[in-house]
Amino acid sequence: xxxxxxRKSSYSDNGGECVEVAPDVPGLVPVRDSKDPSGSVxxxxxxxxxAFVAGLQAGEFGTV
Numbered sequence: 001x002x003x004x005x006x007r008k009s010s011y012s013d014n015g016g017e018c019v020e021v022a023p024d025v026p027g028l029v030p031v032r033d034s035k036d037p038s039g040s041v042x043x044x045x046x047x048x049x050x051a052f053v054a055g056l057q058a059g060e061f062g063t064v
Contacts (some may be wrong), residue, residue: 021028021049 004022020037022030029049032041044052055061 001038004030015043 004025005024006020006022008020018034019031020034025043029042029046030041030043031033031049034038
């Protein structure tokens, strides 16, 4: 994968349990663990990631 700009959520100041996304990859959303930036990267189709985020915002997955 070519170098990308990673972005962490503004809500991520919760004790280190967060992910980073690279939203500048056309049609895809790479996701990684912010605590392990050199580790594995999961890559999702942008539409699937958008549906997941919309579900989170709608409360479809409950709260932790």
